[in-house]
Amino acid sequence: MTFSQKILDWYALNKRSLPWRNTVNPYKIWLSEIMLQQTRVAQGTSYYLSFEKHFPTIFDLANASEEKVLKLWQGLGYYSRARNLHFTAKHIVTNLNGEFPNTYKELVKLKGVGDYTASAIASISFNEQQAVVDGNVYRVLARYYGVDLPINSAEGIKYFKTLATEVMHSSDIRDYNQGIMEFGALQCAPKNPDCTICPLNDSCVALQKNLVGKLPVKLKKIKVKKRNFNYLVVVDGNGNTLLQQRTGKGIWQNLYQFPLLEEEADAKTIYDLYNKVLPTVKAKDIRLFNKDAIVHKLSHQHLFTHFWILKVDEVLEDGIAFSDLEKYPVPVLIADFIKTF
DNA sequence: AATTCGGGGAT
DNA sequence: ATCCCAGAATT
The missing domain is CATH 1.10.340.30 (Hypothetical protein; domain 2)
Structure with missing residues (x-):
């Protein structure tokens, strides 16, 4: 046969x-x-x-x-x-x-x-x-x-x-x-x-030929890059938050996420830098949500992630109720955070 | 030709 | 940790 x-x-x-x-x-x-x-x-x-x-x-x-x-x-x-x-x-x-x-x-x-x-x-x-x-x-x-x-x-x-x-x-x-x-x-x-x-x-x-464990042959394994993600979870006067859509090249194109600072950072640095992504917002209080980095693993990247809760007094024009976040397409990393927050 | 795109399950 | 999944597009 x-x-x-x-x-x-x-x-x-x-x-x-x-x-x-x-x-x-x-x-x-x-x-x-x-x-x-x-x-x-x-x-x-x-x-x-x-x-x-x-x-x-x-x-x-x-x-x-x-x-x-x-x-x-x-x-x-x-x-x-x-x-x-x-x-x-x-x-x-x-x-x-x-x-x-x-x-x-x-x-x-x-x-x-x-x-x-x-x-x-x-x-x-x-x-x-x-x-x-x-x-x-x-x-x-x-x-x-x-x-x-x-x-x-x-x-x-x-x-x-x-x-x-x-x-x-x-x-x-x-x-x-x-x-x-x-x-x-x-x-x-x-x-x-x-x-x-x-x-x-x-x-x-x-x-x-006792080669079942050797075949098929595949060339080289991939190299994994490490990145540091700091997400700013804004909570405004109405208890609303902010999302931004990812554009351009790279991972998660067109999905939504919290405003992102990608760099090594302690609380002071985040406080100093937050207006880079949120120029119109005045921070009242900032605290780190997770002490240990959440490591989100993609095939080519390991994302060491911290979420920062940023409280502001003003009511943001484009604020989104936390109960509405489920309407937006987000990466699993963000969806998992929303679930636990 | 090599790299980059996710996330999860099996080992 | 490592491998790989009913691969394709981009660099």
Whole structure:
């Protein structure tokens, strides 16, 4: 039996019941694929259901505000996915008459859609012969065929896409693609897979050569930068506070946060500097909310964070009631603070 | 070609 | 701590 047939047979027996598996609607498939980029099924599922409910069609998504889209995306991370999702919905409604592109070639032109996602939508929604290559597929192919090319090198990316295309099933591409990913997620797991019950264990190169723990090969680990965040939590005469939207480059684009001073600082320094971000506000009292820094860990940055409670007498024009903060899309770091404050 | 985008779960 | 997740865009 061929590799692809074994994958298909395994999938038929082991596939999970997931919300986006009840449809081939390209809008729904697109939604699920964007959400699941670099995201586990367990984390993404509730967000998928939420978006499906709030935006049943691409028109609903296109007509929504970015703020609402980001709010529903809050906590899922990689927020450019949400901004691009919204941009592409508007693009399809405005420029493509609301009709979703139906070929790999056209799909890959969409913002936020790369080789993987275009292949997934083309194969699942339109039955086009396109092999998906995600993290699961890299692992399954690297092990089964004993390939030690780094999966994140230009040569590796090209090689694995070619290999995936060569070994894909010639029919049932829809189930085959989902099957090889499911197989990678459940059976050919990153760590300590149970190869004794694997249907491919009679022909897996990595298993025969005892390389299961060594493959796939991935180049270099990332370097983590440390940053010091000092958030100014203003409390004005009405008990309201201030938020600012993050603009420009960097993390959390277009999300909201308290006014931020990014530097090492003690109470005196903060007191001296607060008017840099709040020039119109006179501070009456300032106190440190958390003595030990809250360390918020992102993949490339560790944020050592202090929250400063800044009391002022005046009533701020753009003050926001604390009970209204939940309306704004904020990073998890801010949401966690609001919860405990 | 290398870096940068989040957050969480498993080990 | 480290790894990695149904990757893509930017530098």
